[in-house]
Amino acid sequence: MSTEALVREKRERHIQPEAIVNDFSIQVATINGSGSQSSNNVLMRSIFRMGVPVSGKNLFPSNIAGLPTWFTIRASKQGYIARRKEVDFLVAMNPQTAREDVESLRPGAAVVYEQSLKLDGLRKDLVFYPVPFAELAKQVTEEVKLRKLLANMIYVGVVGQLLSIDKEEIKKSVVKQFQSKAKAIALNQKAIDLGFEYAEQSLTKADPLRVEHMDKTQGKVLIDGNAAGALGAMFGGVTVVTWYPITPSSSLCEQLIEYMKAYRVDKETGKATYAIVQAEDELAAIGMALGAGWAGARSMTSTSGPGISLMSEFVGLGYYAEIPAVIWNIQRVGPSTGLPTRTSQGDILFTYLLSHGDTKHLCLLPASVDECFEFGMEAFNLAERFQTPVFVLSDLDLGMNYWMADPFPYPQKPFDRGKVLTAEDLEKLGSFARYRDVDGDGIPYRTLPGTEHPAAAYFTRGSGHSENAEYTERPDDYQNNMDRLARKFETARKHVPQPVLEEEPDAEVGIIAFGSSHWAVTEARDQLKLEKNLKARYLRLRALPLTETLHSFVRSCQRVYVVEQNRDAQMAQLIRLELSQQPGQQDKIRSVLHYDGLPIDARSVADEIVALEKKASRKTEES
Amino acid sequence: MSTEALVREKRERHIQPEAIVNDFSIQVATINGSGSQSSNNVLMRSIFRMGVPVSGKNLFPSNIAGLPTWFTIRASKQGYIARRKEVDFLVAMNPQTAREDVESLRPGAAVVYEQSLKLDGLRKDLVFYPVPFAELAKQVTEEVKLRKLLANMIYVGVVGQLLSIDKEEIKKSVVKQFQSKAKAIALNQKAIDLGFEYAEQSLTKADPLRVEHMDKTQGKVLIDGNAAGALGAMFGGVTVVTWYPITPSSSLCEQLIEYMKAYRVDKETGKATYAIVQAEDELAAIGMALGAGWAGARSMTSTSGPGISLMSEFVGLGYYAEIPAVIWNIQRVGPSTGLPTRTSQGDILFTYLLSHGDTKHLCLLPASVDECFEFGMEAFNLAERFQTPVFVLSDLDLGMNYWMADPFPYPQKPFDRGKVLTAEDLEKLGSFARYRDVDGDGIPYRTLPGTEHPAAAYFTRGSGHSENAEYTERPDDYQNNMDRLARKFETARKHVPQPVLEEEPDAEVGIIAFGSSHWAVTEARDQLKLEKNLKARYLRLRALPLTETLHSFVRSCQRVYVVEQNRDAQMAQLIRLELSQQPGQQDKIRSVLHYDGLPIDARSVADEIVALEKKASRKTEES
Amino acid sequence: MATVKESPPPQKKVNRIGLTVADYKGKPSTLCDGCGHDAISSQLTKAFFELGIQPYQVAKLSGIGCSSKTPAYFLGKSHGFNGVHGRMPSLAAGTVLANRTLRVVGVSGDGDTASIGIGQFVHLLRRNLPIVYIVENNGVYGLTKGQFSATADLGSKLKTGVVNELPPIDLCTLAVELGATYVARSFAGDPKQLVALLEGALSHKGTSVLDIISPCVTFNNHPGSTKSYTWGKEHEEMLHEVGFVPYFEQINVDYEEGSALEVALHDGSRIVLKKLERDYDPTDRTCALSLLREASEKGQFLTGLVYVDPERENFLELLDLVEEPLALLPMERLRPPQEALDEVMESLK
Amino acid sequence: MATVKESPPPQKKVNRIGLTVADYKGKPSTLCDGCGHDAISSQLTKAFFELGIQPYQVAKLSGIGCSSKTPAYFLGKSHGFNGVHGRMPSLAAGTVLANRTLRVVGVSGDGDTASIGIGQFVHLLRRNLPIVYIVENNGVYGLTKGQFSATADLGSKLKTGVVNELPPIDLCTLAVELGATYVARSFAGDPKQLVALLEGALSHKGTSVLDIISPCVTFNNHPGSTKSYTWGKEHEEMLHEVGFVPYFEQINVDYEEGSALEVALHDGSRIVLKKLERDYDPTDRTCALSLLREASEKGQFLTGLVYVDPERENFLELLDLVEEPLALLPMERLRPPQEALDEVMESLK
Ligand SMILES: Cc1ncc(C[n+]2csc(CCOP(=O)(O)OP(=O)(O)O)c2C)c(N)n1
Ligand SMILES: Cc1ncc(C[n+]2csc(CCOP(=O)(O)OP(=O)(O)O)c2C)c(N)n1
Ligand code: SF4
Ligand code: SF4
Numbered sequence A, B: 001m002s003t004e005a006l007v008r009e010k011r012e013r014h015i016q017p018e019a020i021v022n023d024f025s026i027q028v029a030t031i032n033g034s035g036s037q038s039s040n041n042v043l044m045r046s047i048f049r050m051g052v053p054v055s056g057k058n059l060f061p062s063n064i065a066g067l068p069t070w071f072t073i074r075a076s077k078q079g080y081i082a083r084r085k086e087v088d089f090l091v092a093m094n095p096q097t098a099r100e101d102v103e104s105l106r107p108g109a110a111v112v113y114e115q116s117l118k119l120d121g122l123r124k125d126l127v128f129y130p131v132p133f134a135e136l137a138k139q140v141t142e143e144v145k146l147r148k149l150l151a152n153m154i155y156v157g158v159v160g161q162l163l164s165i166d167k168e169e170i171k172k173s174v175v176k177q178f179q180s181k182a183k184a185i186a187l188n189q190k191a192i193d194l195g196f197e198y199a200e201q202s203l204t205k206a207d208p209l210r211v212e213h214m215d216k217t218q219g220k221v222l223i224d225g226n227a228a229g230a231l232g233a234m235f236g237g238v239t240v241v242t243w244y245p246i247t248p249s250s251s252l253c254e255q256l257i258e259y260m261k262a263y264r265v266d267k268e269t270g271k272a273t274y275a276i277v278q279a280e281d282e283l284a285a286i287g288m289a290l291g292a293g294w295a296g297a298r299s300m301t302s303t304s305g306p307g308i309s310l311m312s313e314f315v316g317l318g319y320y321a322e323i324p325a326v327i328w329n330i331q332r333v334g335p336s337t338g339l340p341t342r343t344s345q346g347d348i349l350f351t352y353l354l355s356h357g358d359t360k361h362l363c364l365l366p367a368s369v370d371e372c373f374e375f376g377m378e379a380f381n382l383a384e385r386f387q388t389p390v391f392v393l394s395d396l397d398l399g400m401n402y403w404m405a406d407p408f409p410y411p412q413k414p415f416d417r418g419k420v421l422t423a424e425d426l427e428k429l430g431s432f433a434r435y436r437d438v439d440g441d442g443i444p445y446r447t448l449p450g451t452e453h454p455a456a457a458y459f460t461r462g463s464g465h466s467e468n469a470e471y472t473e474r475p476d477d478y479q480n481n482m483d484r485l486a487r488k489f490e491t492a493r494k495h496v497p498q499p500v501l502e503e504e505p506d507a508e509v510g511i512i513a514f515g516s517s518h519w520a521v522t523e524a525r526d527q528l529k530l531e532k533n534l535k536a537r538y539l540r541l542r543a544l545p546l547t548e549t550l551h552s553f554v555r556s557c558q559r560v561y562v563v564e565q566n567r568d569a570q571m572a573q574l575i576r577l578e579l580s581q582q583p584g585q586q587d588k589i590r591s592v593l594h595y596d597g598l599p600i601d602a603r604s605v606a607d608e609i610v611a612l613e614k615k616a617s618r619k620t621e622e623s
Numbered sequence C, D: 001m002a003t004v005k006e007s008p009p010p011q012k013k014v015n016r017i018g019l020t021v022a023d024y025k026g027k028p029s030t031l032c033d034g035c036g037h038d039a040i041s042s043q044l045t046k047a048f049f050e051l052g053i054q055p056y057q058v059a060k061l062s063g064i065g066c067s068s069k070t071p072a073y074f075l076g077k078s079h080g081f082n083g084v085h086g087r088m089p090s091l092a093a094g095t096v097l098a099n100r101t102l103r104v105v106g107v108s109g110d111g112d113t114a115s116i117g118i119g120q121f122v123h124l125l126r127r128n129l130p131i132v133y134i135v136e137n138n139g140v141y142g143l144t145k146g147q148f149s150a151t152a153d154l155g156s157k158l159k160t161g162v163v164n165e166l167p168p169i170d171l172c173t174l175a176v177e178l179g180a181t182y183v184a185r186s187f188a189g190d191p192k193q194l195v196a197l198l199e200g201a202l203s204h205k206g207t208s209v210l211d212i213i214s215p216c217v218t219f220n221n222h223p224g225s226t227k228s229y230t231w232g233k234e235h236e237e238m239l240h241e242v243g244f245v246p247y248f249e250q251i252n253v254d255y256e257e258g259s260a261l262e263v264a265l266h267d268g269s270r271i272v273l274k275k276l277e278r279d280y281d282p283t284d285r286t287c288a289l290s291l292l293r294e295a296s297e298k299g300q301f302l303t304g305l306v307y308v309d310p311e312r313e314n315f316l317e318l319l320d321l322v323e324e325p326l327a328l329l330p331m332e333r334l335r336p337p338q339e340a341l342d343e344v345m346e347s348l349k
């Protein structure tokens, strides 16, 4: 892997390096609504099919058509799939941004661009490939409307040729992209071929980038976190789904609709084993989810920041009246409307403490599409086991971008429906007290409406209630119930997904991260090790509340860097509080923050840690 | 003051002690809706008018009529006005609770009760005064409907006689209570006299409690925090008030309506210099308040827990788009509907961090009716100076109970309308950038709609905006703006009301508290000093964010007890985080928590601190 | 016939499933003596008893308010859910989606429905889910001590002297306009009519809205208030005499040709509307709306079945759900087979 | 007369306060080419220009959506406020309460108004504040890529194949029913009528609601969609030809006796409604409602001034506010004197 370091070094010295194979990123700059998505998918999939690990990130505006959008494909023989800060190969199709796009390139990078934009004058240290896309498009079709789309396909051909991407794989990818639409396939293939030809005849390769066959993607899949979460929900047995559209959450429910239509319609009767309802807003969405959870369904909703705020009151009811429901929060950049199409981990604290009064909620923190699938199922088990709303905190980067993964294993774990008493149980018991801590774990028993037994009924309320679910304003009743809820939360601490520890023998430094930051951190650890010989232990948090593991991890380190994607170091704050009973430990915590709306990248993390390490050593010298 | 200690000690040894003068609490147990409020007021005011410090606490159900309610009047020659746990004198008018009320009394206490309830059999260690209230009521009036009300007035007479309360003062209090309603005055006075007579003739004083004239209430007023807050708002120049009814907040706006009618109607034109609107819900209330604040009005709304949750989304807009508004949160017991008529400090963390994304808000923490008045004004100055929503966190105990105070001083401080550019300013400047940090304090300049200048207009939005208030999704624009907001918050740290320090030379122990806990803490400090010779420094927080003062205070103590009225030690968490850069300091923090819905009392605080101190010393011995 | 009984059934009388009225009672009410809401609770109790519905098959939901407390005061053997202010419709919708076999009854107040809750109310109506939605309408916020709600009369005055200057919302008009398929107005002081309308609603397959004037004796029962007992008694004008014949009592009600109108509900029950002054057909939407408009303009207090469409598909039918409660489906029917996952994974390669 | 002008005024032409059309333009639009919303923005620009309103006296507010972005695309010299989704009415209300001298225009979408925002919309209508409320109605959520809103046609189909099975909300009916005093329906494809209706709304003293069908060319412009250009052009049926005569142009419009109806607005401006097929009087509330009902039943697309009541008191009058903006009152007028405080304190002793 040391080539990586070497290459970097050379780049820094601005030397034209030798061939760079399967280790660079391509950025395609277009205008949104111009249908470049399919071109980009074909390009990405072709490389993927050549066995080269890829990841695709779509940087799009909060707008439907006419504004700049960038798609970045990273090829990485080492299998790194985090965002890569530097662009090595630019396809400049958007006049609005071409200038800035070119200026921000690293020296030595290559640029394919619409000839008429005349970009080659902008810099001397780049490789330029002018292409008359508009002209070429005319040769593909008479239909003026189609030309813009096809111009985008042409660059697939051009780039394919320049990077020596396997023509056959491109063909296959085109077929996959346009499914059975023969006409579309032919037309697009024609455009690609034209691009190929043009590049062969009119361009002379002058950059070091090349794609070569590998075997690192055998059997792997490309999927976004929202699709994975939807699959998790389906295989987790969701029955009632309520939602209100909001970017970047909508695609989770929209893909779920498709999957459920395909796999959850009763074979014999042809009837649906689920209800999916587009609510009038988020207050209604969470209300329906809680009503359904109360009545015994596995219910869920999905939203993003503004929706979470609107759900505050109802979520407090869910906590206090103890009603299961699963809530996905696909985080975007706040506060307020913020940047709806940019990514962030800015809702950690607010979601954890959502609603007035003493409230705390179970939060799952998926880092990968695999975990979106896994937690998509597990969230229901936890919600029903602990009779409380459970949040799954994903984000736009994880939820809407393309991630490579192994095919998801078919779930072996049966559903855990929690402490629900049936008529038979009641027959044996004779009676039950809805809010009594029978087992000492703080978790009471519940019955479902419709249970055929005279002792089954109880009254649920968000106001003060006794063990028997009767209305009460008694100080002791209130306090006992609140203490039990705290006990229940303690029990949950042991049942939520535990952190994953990646050991690093005799390392002084520790890194803590969660969610989509994981991939940048993994890569950054390699960079630190290779470039600075700085070894770092790594603890990846997977849920709130935080668990014991955290204590031992921090104890084992001299300095701990908490990496997260928000301004206020929200997770670091929770970590400090968790350590407050461990004298001296929380002083070890330092924050590495990334909050500009772009997915976090390894380089920034590594650089920041190096800088902070320098500071630390200076301090110790001084003292 | 050492009698206090003495007396307590004796009580503990169950001896019938000598006369207890002006230092006990009376509890009246009735049924809500039975109009006992006026009787209780007359009783309380009579003692108050005798120069004896009093406080009155109303413990009422979340219900309109027919459920138990208790009113506690505390007389304290030392001037303690916190709740007193022990009841010395019970008036048992409510059959539903009489038994339990009597059982919970301290030995030696006195009980006036409706004869027919036959309570005297219940305990041997109490003084019982049976009174045939129903019978007596018949003598007062023919009207059956009125009798229940008047029975309540009769006990005023009985209690008055037994505690030797000045008849004249009672008369005057009756007049004050019923204003100019001659008929009511006569009838009620008649009932009281009857009670007096009955006590004189049929009861023999057997308890040590007595009220004597003092001079400790000269010129003082009795007022509730909501009324004080309303006065603050009026003298602070509020112009737009939007609200939605909710206990315990409603009375703030309802009293404000009365005050504004009286003092804010334009003399010449007879027109209102304010608008008060009952909104359809809390989302609309905060929305209107923000719209008005944006347009330049001093706007406010008032609510409680559930309303705060519903305001989450809009408050985030206020923070990010930088719009002034004042929001009163009269805290009640949560989570969810919780105990609507009980008190709590359970919304600290949630309010401070309200809304998704990286948000933080200025919160004022009044401890007294004086501060409700003062902060009621100051909140507008801060909101307009910092162009952001400002919360005033009161609670039910402070807001709805009666507190003794000196008359409020007429405000000398002029309004601070903050950085608003007029047409003239713009003429000089030529242009302005809405979100630029011109002065380095993070606070930008704004203009009001309607400003007659071509450069005045700008576009406000909750989505990403540049310094010039233009739409942007640029990473740098976003991050710069968020950093400026953080800077603005830092500036505010120095401008919010600073903590009040009560020194205690060479004390090892420190206490931190805020809001309505203040009075219990003050009394508890005396108890600790007198009874255990335990001296404690005291820092009373008056606002969030926390300020430097906190650091030096904690440094100056060995152990710091944070007293608050919630389960999760919410303020202690914020304190720990604030201390996180001070190695070792946060280990000193311990929590004294009170969260059963009743106002916090000195005895519980003192006992808990003593217990924790014992633990601490044991620890140090061990180690 | 059920609804012509004059006196409440004697304690020991049992219904068709062998239960007594006592089996349908709830906890003692904590509302003010004489509160209209209590009168409605007893008619609900009676309606369920007479229909012989199993209490365990009923789910009671409500928002926040004095009215919303009442589900605790009837059907003590049914599950109940007192939610948050103004959001009962979504909780009720979720409940019936999870378990379509439940008889779902929602109780709300005028503040809970017309003020904070109008948004969820409107969207509930559009969905026509099988929910009986009862508004105990007293024109004020009782529980918060008497402020005006959005159904308060124009110009009506509070004890405090505050006058309401905003036009009241007519909930029946809104209900008919937005898609409710069973809309009635009634009066807490008219138990006979009320119980019949409730029984009809409980037998209807779509959303039923009952706007019931229910006097608040503490804050809005003063003379002149159109939400007071006196005003109600003096001004109630019945559209027709409402009778209800449950499906299990297939007796014929005899009346002269044309002197009554029968509406057959999907479960076989029938509503019999005996003509009084006017000749009114509640199955005609346009008539219903103009009737309501006329009434509100003339300040008339018309009670009875304002509108009914026994046939319109409800949301469960539109969703084409399985017959069984979704909540009770076993894992085998909820987790697709290995092949399904393989197929999806294949498509992602 | 203002509204009979066929072509937009040439660039250099100035209005009565000496401003050119350019002075009323905003930033370039970022909406899709051909989006109906842009057509509405240009008519707003034109209306303000023709009325000669000072841009600085205008406040533009909106919720969230493609439609709600448009305030950035007209009147660049006016303050604008793009708030949160579905809650523009409360922000607009607060704005006009704080400064009654502002001309307040709210722009919203059908999702922003009829779905999430229906609650605030309903209560805004009741208050009749001086606010021009524009709904750019395309039957879908444009900005979130084409899901159905609450005004989507029954049975209409998305590209994805999803079919809408819920009845659409008729915003004009709701507006008239709940108290709006100027209610119009129009079409982004009919600039001539639209500008006249906008000018009327801007001269009206209460709440005006304009439900403007505004095609979403990207997600809901397919044939068959009643929110498409073709459908609109083919089916638009004008109630009357709308003309507007501003108060500062007291010319007489001549038409034969009875061939037109004039409505005088409180500022002296007049709306002239030239008769076409039908004989319609928009000042009659009952007619307005039955007209709307008929239209929705027959699926007619009637445009024009549906209802107007130039006189009903607005909320500012009911509150009896001072003439000046509350926001600008000096401390002397806001802080009561020492005596006031003393008086209160005395009463508490
Ligand atoms: C979010 C929220 N806001 C305010 C309240 C306070 N509140 C309780 S009941 C109520 C009004 C109830 O009025 P209505 O629905 O008419 O019921 P009624 O008491 O008149 O039967 C209000 C405002 C609350 N519980 N929750
Ligand atoms: C609280 C909240 N929920 C959801 C969204 C996502 N969202 C943005 S615009 C929109 C719908 C806009 O539809 P419409 O009002 O019809 O405007 P159009 O785009 O069609 O003009 C939604 C759901 C949001 N911004 N805020
Ligand atoms: S206050 Fe009114 S509504 Fe509430 S219980 Fe009493 S009478 Fe009924
Ligand atoms: S998506 Fe539709 S509504 Fe949005 S800008 Fe494009 S055309 Fe207009």
Ligand SMILES: [Mg+2]
Pocket: C109, C110, C111, C136, C137, C138, C139, C140, C141, C142, C149
């Ligand atoms: Mg009511």
Ligand SMILES: [Mg+2]
Pocket: D065, D109, D110, D111, D136, D137, D138, D139, D140, D141, D142, D149
């Ligand atoms: Mg729309």
